Every structure is written in C-alpha cells, then in structure tokens.
Amino acid sequence: MLTKRIIACLDVTAGRVVKGVQFQRLRDAGDPAELAAAHSQAGADEVVLLDISATHEKRATLADTVRRTARQLFIPFTVGGGISSLDNAIAVFEAGADKISINSAALADPSLITCIADRFGSQAVIVAIDAKRTNGEARFQAYGSGGRNPTGRDAVAWAREAEERGAGEILLTSMDRDGTGAGFDCDLTRACSEALRIPVIASGGGGNTQSFVDVFERGKADAALAASIFHFGLHRIADLKQELGSAGIPVRWPC
C-alpha cells in the first residue's frame, strides 16, 4: 500500500539552515548536509531544501549547498526558493536535486511549469502554493512573493491549472497556520486533494501527532511537510512515524 510521506523541510540562507518565527530573528540550526542526512536516518521520507535568501549574493551559494547536501542523501531531494527560469532549474538539477519547487515564478509565468516538465519530467516539478482563507471562510486565495502579494486567484483553481500544465505534485501551504503548530488546514488540503489527481503535500501548522493524523484522514493529504518541529529533536520523526503507524496511518516504518 502506498504510504503517507513525512517530509522534512530545511530553510536555508547563505548555506546554513535557519529557523525563526515568520522569517524574523533567524537562528542558525546547522549544516544542511548534516541535517538532511540526520533527518533521512531518522525516517524522513523526503527532504526539501528551501532557499530563503533575500539577496543575490547569498543565493549564489545555493548550487554548492545543494551539491553537498545531495551527496550523501539517497532519498528524494527537492530544492525550492527563487527558481525563476529553466536555467535556474537546470543548475539545481545538475547539483543533485531530484525535484524542484516553484511558486512565484509559476504564478508570473505558468508556462515555466510545462517548460521544466518537458525537460525533466512532471515527477520533477512541484508547484508550491501559499494559500490564505478569505474572511475566515473555506475559500482560499493564492499568494505570491513569499505570501506578500495576493493574486486574486482561487488556490484550488490555480492548483488545477498547475496540474494541467504538467506539475507532478502540489506543495500547499496554509499561510493561516504556518508557524503556529496548531494543526494543518484540513479544509484547504482536502479541497485541493479532491480536486486533483496528482499528490498534494500539506504544509503549515504541523504540530503534534494528531495534527498529522488529521491531515491524512480528514485532509486527504498524500504527504505532510514540516520544518521547525523536526529541528528540535531528530528522533521526533521516528516517534511520529511509529505513532502514525499505531493510529492506522500507512507509513514507511521501519525504514
């Protein structure tokens, strides 16, 4: 049976993993290569490296970081953040990424999805969508530029378009829940998952084991991504997967 994936996300700037609250007061959390390997050992099903560098100078180290991280990683490895052209994508793939994640660049030019999928296959293209509830209702708008710009587009409709254009997976982040640990937005995840044939990765709000159970059962997520909760203790992923298994969620355990 196809298992539900637990994906560890590393936020990286200038070659270091950082963690913080809403991108403020970033604290150094370690070396991406070491952390990725440790997460893999602990049972992560995939690793996502997200470049949150604000400046071009810091971003220049990305290929080197990806190369070092990929070297000892034998599980799927996705790289995102600031990829805005086919050339950017090629550089990241050549450095060792298996998949790339694009967000604002796909909103600005949806043909980029098809362009990268034609060259590397749909399985290598994840379209990331940052979505926020409208007036607290179960309607969701997609935001660009790291959540700064409302697009006026319905998040589920945009996900469907991304699928049609060749995306292999959707990484769906609830801006309302991001960083809260209060649980994933199961309404958002379910709406997207039921509207699509491709897998949906839920992100934003992951906290206790029950929040993961909920997003898989009620939210119908195919995978769940979290960042900071996994940095606090590397054994948590192993614990989480065992607890999910006990709760009847199919997971890859033992790894």
Added chain:
Amino acid sequence: MIVVIDYRAGNLTSVKKALDHLRADAVVTADPEAVAQADKIILPGVGHFSAIAILEQAGLRTAILNRVEQGVPFLGVCVGMQWMFESSTEAPGTHGLGLLSGTCGRFPDSVKSPHVGWNSLICHDGSRLLRGIPSGSFVYFTHSYSSPVVKATVARCEHGGEFAAAVEQGNLFGVQFHPEKSGPIGLKILKNFCCLPC
C-alpha cells in the same frame, strides 16, 4: 565498467551518485561505442515512453540490444523498465525494446496518479537482484504508467491493482521504482546488480 545510458533527457545525477557511493566503476555516456564495450548496462528512464526515440536517433537502441544479446547484465530503471516491454498505451505505435512481452498501461481512475511515494514490495523467491530484500520492504516510486505482472516478474506492488515492481530474466533486470532514491534498501539492490558476474 558499468555504462549508464545518457539519452539527454531527465536527470542522471542521482544514479551516478549512488553508484559512486557503492564504489562501482561507472560512466554516464551517450556513446554507442562505450555501450558495445560495457560490462553492464543501466538504462534509467524518465518522462514519456516515446522518449525511446532519442535512443534510436543516437544509435543506442541497436548498441544496447547487441550488447544484451551477448549476455551482458542490463538494468532498466523506471521508464527504462517499461521500455523493456513491447509497448505502452502512453505512446501507441511506439516500439519498446521488446525484451519482454507485454504492454504497459496507466493506473485506473480510482487512484491518484502519478503513483508517488514509498510503497512495499511483494517479493518472489529466487531473484538475484532482490537477494536479501524481504517482502514488505519499502521503495520509492514515481510513475503514471506501469508494467504488467508477467512471468519474469520478481516483485509486485499494489496501487489500484497489482503491477510489476521488478522483473528478471536471464541477464535482464528491471525495476519500476528508483533504487537510487530508496535509502539503504535501494542501495542494496543496486549493489546486488553491481556484484553480478559479468
């Protein structure tokens, strides 16, 4: 020397990296001459069944078939395994390598597609490729089409019905999953292939 076929599409970095990690003597190439000298051949496939046309254009199809005929161990990965069959409903009219008989097909509408993630193997006895790999082992898949369960099948997997996760017949081997992305289990399978007598 293991020759990893580069057909100028997709991403072969991961396969080469895994072979390097296993200290296997491997080269990534699109040169038919290198294929003619290969001790072993790995054909990773990504994308569409019709991409086999690129092999044809590069003179690789004949080179591969000739070398396989001479008994050299061959491993098809993902679409590379699907190409071992005669055809696929993904590209009607396109001929696979025809090393195994059968037609690849798409997943039923009842399940998510592509089939992405870790799924468990149902292993058959006596496989050299899967030596030491118990049934229930998880490996990483990502594909929208799959191969039928045929006589050469040595591992099955379930997603909206059963499909062939691995095949083996004489010097021919194929895996639908990505051993280079399947953690220690995947590396062991690649090592089993690397350790086969030439």
